[in-house]
Amino acid sequence: MKQLALLSLIVSCLMLSSPVSAETKDELTAEQKYEKRMELYQKAEALTSIPWHYLAAVDTFERGLRRTLKNRPREEGVISIFYTEEEWAGPLNPDPADTNPLSIQLFGGVGLDGDGDGLAERTNDEDVLYTLAHFLERYGFAEQDFRIALWEKYQREQSVNIIDGHSKVYKHFETLDLDDHAFPMPIRSTYSYRNTWGDKRGWGGRRIHEGTDIFAGYNVPIRATAYGRVEILGWNKYGGWRIGIRDLDNIYHYFAHLSGFEKGVEVGSIVSPGDVIGYCGSSGYGKPGTQGKFPPHLHYGMYRDNGYTEWSFDPYPYLKAWERQDYRKLKRG
Template sequence: MLFLRLTLLFAIIVAVLTPMTTLAAEQEELTTEQKYEKRLELYQKMESVTTIPWAYFAAVDTYERGLRRSQKDLPKEEGLVAIYYSEDEWAGQLNPDKKDTNPISIEFFGGVGLDGDGDGLADRTNDEDILYTFAHYLESFGFTEEDFRIALWEKYQRVQSVNITYGHAKVYQKFNTLDLDDHAFPMPLRHNFSYNNTWGDRRGWGGRRIHEGTDIFANYNVPIQATAYGVVEIKGWNSYGGWRIGIRDLDNIYHYYAHLSGFEKGIEEGSIVSPGDVIGYCGSSGYGKPGTQGKFPPHLHYGMYRDNGYTEWSFDPYPSLKNWEREARKKK
């Protein structure tokens, strides 16, 4: 009798845990290309149901995937979709059952969770339920680009988060694919250049500070290339970086290109770029009023800054640069 009870208990435990472990295992087994394919199927299915452009779902999902990687208090997504709802948001703050999947009781307690795949459950870890719930939120604002921006503001209450997510949507709309992971070294390999890991070194001009980037030394007017798919956030002059460009990629990372001698024609704030696109030219501008040049040898200052939904911080770009250079040489 004891053996039968233990066997039954084991069977129950396995039945409860198997869906979760199987889901996690299935996601780990998928290649990056397969994940993109399945995500796109989900986005496009939701577009057909709601008429909301699939790029909007992709943009928010991408932004929040980046948040999950940078915020320690956010768990890793269990499925393919990273859009996050807390238990209180999903089930309702006053709901005594925080794991509630009943759409009726969830609605009664003011939760947002909805059934998106027609199985009668509103599951906070189900990709279709998550997307359908988010689609319902977007529909409450309307279907124009301005409505989308307003919905993002209400969700994040932060202008930078709105701009980053909206930028992601424009990138997806232009290239019509999720497979946008390629990178490029910021200078063509046919030119002579040199660089070392200078991140964190002391700098004195303008007050004591650390060097938030890597200096790549090259001749004047060597073309400077975008290293990733993204949107030009900033173009112009600042007293430290001289003529500079800032580009936001799909990992929520800001790429900072400084000390340029000039910009490529047609590159403006809002421009969408691909890896290898020429955006400007190597120079020695900066450390003074607009137009100041020649206070140091020509080089590109390249910096990378990660956004976590609250603020941004600099991190060492040197490992990425070495990796992109190796990959570029392999392709060559």
């Protein structure tokens, strides 16, 4: 009976799946894109037994890379996983655009036929996703097997950690629709801020201010701004009591100078926009426990990862957008 159910699922996926061109993709709503991606992830899971949230995590990480790396072309479908021509067709293949699965295999390429049309196409969502799932399948199905496979693919611990975190977030919420954001303080609270990104800072050596300061009273709740996973929690001599959360755009959100943390929040915690994670304070600029060297405020920073390095960027426009969004929600009740 189980084999019959599995066969039925695969047949259903084959009947429902259809290639998505760049033009068609642009016409899809966000909800339709989520549905299409989930359909493809679940089909690949049925064929290989690789959990869908593993596939979604890699695809999401690579979608972030497509947005930041100039040498990555825009994806043609709804799947963003990228292979170079050399990887796909094989380093010694005289035809870098080869789509024949047999000759690709002969020349050491990774490309596989995932939709059963006899072609292994580097721009076909199903072929690309099946190729990735087949690669992961070789290492096993446990979480540690997944991390080993990711290391073999990316050769970078930070990339492994980011993708593993994405996987845990998707598994926790069981959906792809996780794009909402929230302002880091309750809209009803009293606070003030301006764009302070790039200002000079002197304590601990000359450096620039990599964030926006939001001034408020002691113990005003500090909230997660996105869906994500807590990467870091504890003391930093510059930021005092601080929390770092990685979202599904590969962006690291940095909350510093807290007076303390919300009970139950720890490294590995999965958070939603608006979840209270700590409280406004004036900690930092010294040894653990140092307080009061400046007025209470939240230092909020954002850092983007491109698969090779990480850098800060101005969070002010995002804060203004999330603030307006929360005001609209408040007015709607």
